[in-house]
Amino acid sequence: xxxxxxxxxxxDTIRTPDGKEYxxxxxxxCTYFSCAASYLADVRVVGVVxxxxxxxxxxxxxKHGVDLTGLEVVQGGxxxxxxxxxxxxxxxxxxxxxxxxxxxxxxPKLPENYRDSDTVFLACAQPELQLKVMDQMRGxxxxxxxxxxxxIETAREALDQVLSRCDGVIINDxxxxxxxxxxxxxxxGERIAxxxxxxxxxxxxxxxxxxxxxxxxxxxxxxxxxxxxxPTGAGDSFAGGxxxxxxxxxxSDLNTLRRATVYGTALASYACQGISLNRLAALSKVExxxxxxxxxxxxxxxx
Amino acid sequence: xxxxxxxxxxxDTIRTPDGKEYxxxxxxxCTYFSCAASYLADVRVVGVVxxxxxxxxxxxxxKHGVDLTGLEVVQGGxxxxxxxxxxxxxxxxxxxxxxxxxxxxxxPKLPENYRDSDTVFLACAQPELQLKVMDQMRGxxxxxxxxxxxxIETAREALDQVLSRCDGVIINDxxxxxxxxxxxxxxxGERIAxxxxxxxxxxxxxxxxxxxxxxxxxxxxxxxxxxxxxPTGAGDSFAGGxxxxxxxxxxSDLNTLRRATVYGTALASYACQGISLNRLAALSKVExxxxxxxxxxxxxxxx
Numbered sequence: 001x002x003x004x005x006x007x008x009x010x011x012d013t014i015r016t017p018d019g020k021e022y023x024x025x026x027x028x029x030c031t032y033f034s035c036a037a038s039y040l041a042d043v044r045v046v047g048v049v050x051x052x053x054x055x056x057x058x059x060x061x062x063k064h065g066v067d068l069t070g071l072e073v074v075q076g077g078x079x080x081x082x083x084x085x086x087x088x089x090x091x092x093x094x095x096x097x098x099x100x101x102x103x104x105x106x107x108p109k110l111p112e113n114y115r116d117s118d119t120v121f122l123a124c125a126q127p128e129l130q131l132k133v134m135d136q137m138r139g140x141x142x143x144x145x146x147x148x149x150x151x152i153e154t155a156r157e158a159l160d161q162v163l164s165r166c167d168g169v170i171i172n173d174x175x176x177x178x179x180x181x182x183x184x185x186x187x188x189g190e191r192i193a194x195x196x197x198x199x200x201x202x203x204x205x206x207x208x209x210x211x212x213x214x215x216x217x218x219x220x221x222x223x224x225x226x227x228x229x230x231p232t233g234a235g236d237s238f239a240g241g242x243x244x245x246x247x248x249x250x251x252s253d254l255n256t257l258r259r260a261t262v263y264g265t266a267l268a269s270y271a272c273q274g275i276s277l278n279r280l281a282a283l284s285k286v287e288x289x290x291x292x293x294x295x296x297x298x299x300x301x302x303x
Numbered sequence: 304x305x306x307x308x309x310x311x312x313x314x315d316t317i318r319t320p321d322g323k324e325y326x327x328x329x330x331x332x333c334t335y336f337s338c339a340a341s342y343l344a345d346v347r348v349v350g351v352v353x354x355x356x357x358x359x360x361x362x363x364x365x366k367h368g369v370d371l372t373g374l375e376v377v378q379g380g381x382x383x384x385x386x387x388x389x390x391x392x393x394x395x396x397x398x399x400x401x402x403x404x405x406x407x408x409x410x411p412k413l414p415e416n417y418r419d420s421d422t423v424f425l426a427c428a429q430p431e432l433q434l435k436v437m438d439q440m441r442g443x444x445x446x447x448x449x450x451x452x453x454x455i456e457t458a459r460e461a462l463d464q465v466l467s468r469c470d471g472v473i474i475n476d477x478x479x480x481x482x483x484x485x486x487x488x489x490x491x492g493e494r495i496a497x498x499x500x501x502x503x504x505x506x507x508x509x510x511x512x513x514x515x516x517x518x519x520x521x522x523x524x525x526x527x528x529x530x531x532x533x534p535t536g537a538g539d540s541f542a543g544g545x546x547x548x549x550x551x552x553x554x555s556d557l558n559t560l561r562r563a564t565v566y567g568t569a570l571a572s573y574a575c576q577g578i579s580l581n582r583l584a585a586l587s588k589v590e591x592x593x594x595x596x597x598x599x600x601x602x603x604x605x606x
Binding site for chain 1: 320391392393486487488489490493507510511513520521522523524525526527528529530531558561562564565599601602603604605
């Protein structure tokens with residue numbers, strides 16, 4: 001039931017196609033992930049923020065039972081900031097600004113009580129840092145990672161090491177293609193599985209994704225939404241729901257992985273329904289179960 | 304069990320990203336549709352070709368039990384031709400050339416024995432022609448239509464009439480958005496349903512699609528393929544599998560519609576696995592049932 005996540009904690013500025021701008025709202029892979037996973041498992045965060053972070057987001061995550069012992073607050077430092085604009089389709093986006101702040105010098109140190117977590121998610125970070133986290137773990141936790149274009153292009157050797165040591169990968173379609181040179185998503189996922197991990201989830205944004213495990217592909221659509229307020233963090237929320245479910249079940253067998261895609265999809269859809277974490281952080285466990293259940297029923301073709 | 308389809312019969316020239324070109328291969332909405340549907344229902348074709356069409360494609364369709372009484376052969380005329388190039392992702396394509404030939408003067412006349420077909424698919428054609436076909440039907444068949452950008456932009460009034468008289472619509476996501484001005488696929492589908500039809504399928508190419516019926520959305524992924532030889536006609540093959548299943552079951556209740564999306568997906572995936580109709584036309588009924596069954600199992604989340 002103990003799920004460790006390492007990644008970014010951020011302030012986002014989000015511009016939506018209706019011309020609205022949401023300035024310095026709470027964001028970051030770690031934040032979305034831990035909030036989503038908190039409905040299913042005990043989550044422990046390793047991350048870094050500046051002293052501009054304030055108490056409000058800390059209260060929000062702690063209210064969800066998220067352990068923030070590993071959240072380093074750098075005095076005089078500035079929290080990582082991202083700004084982006086969404087296209088009319090609410091799927092494509094452009095990055096307008098990126099200010100690394102304290103994330104630039106991030107050196108993850110695991111508190112003693114974190115080191116025996118049974119499940120680990122290495123959210124998008126420098127592969128060297130992801131390796132450092134793995135080196136600090138005791139026992140043999142289930143380790144799953146994510147990565148982005150930047151590290152595929154600039155830190156390929158370390159990334160290959162990460163992949164060879166991971167049990168699973170959760171990655172976007174564009175990055176899966178870049179990582180493998182394959183233009184077909186299924187082939188890209190199969191190629192990644194050959195780099196080490198036992199299972200791969202390739203995420204396709206509003207089009208759902210595909211789980212590759214045991215030599216088979218299991219595609220799934222996204223939960224149908226008529227209104228997408230803000231898709232920022234949907235992929236990290238998917239990972240949170242997915243990993244939270246694995247941690248809750250203490251299993252990663254094929255059936256559990258397949259059910260985990262349903263929880264991931266449910267949490268990702270809730271994340272899209274509010275600006276920043278507004279909707280995601282306001283859920284009840286019953287709402288999470290209900291959407292997962294509704295989604296599984298949506299997929300079940302009547303005999 | 305009698306399924307009428309009206310649409311184009313064509314020769315296609317297909318250019319794939321590996322640099323290959325397939326010249327004047329059999330194509331057209333009617334052709335893909337009728338071949339796909341032939342595994343499930345008795346299909347009757349209304350279409351037009353020139354005297355360059357030859358006996359070979361006629362033999363191929365007749366071997367599948369397709370009734371070609373309504374296929375008009377215009378002496379001295381030239382069969383409709385389309386040429387296109389696929390992008391590296393095998394999903395996007397550009398039209399290189401379009402020669403309407405005899406399709407330009409097409410005036411669909413239904414043979415007497417076609418007029419009591421219980422199911423009708425109006426594949427992409429001028430809305431005025433689609434109306435003419437409906438006017439020639441006896442009884443109250445289940446009527447489903449498709450359309451494209453060109454008619455949405457140039458024949459909106461007649462198209463609105465078609466939509467108001469149809470039971471269902473099968474349409475691409477881009478066209479659904481254009482038709483409704485909605486950027487969200489689910490909302491676009493809901494808006495189309497308000498124009499008359501009881502159900503709408505919005506197709507999303509390699510990303511599957513969504514069925515809208517009884518006020519609910521039922522999303523489905525595509526069948527996962529590692530190798531796509533030629534996606535031409537995949538949408539028409541989807542429609543063929545979908546409509547063929549409705550005709551076979553003599554029903555269009557919600558459960559039948561949902562199972563029909565599985566047959567549509569199965570036939571569309573086979574269409575992608577060969578150039579032109581090479582794979583689609585070489586199937587056995589057992590292979591069709593097997594893929595439909597495999598796909599439904601892929602979607603069923605274990606308890």
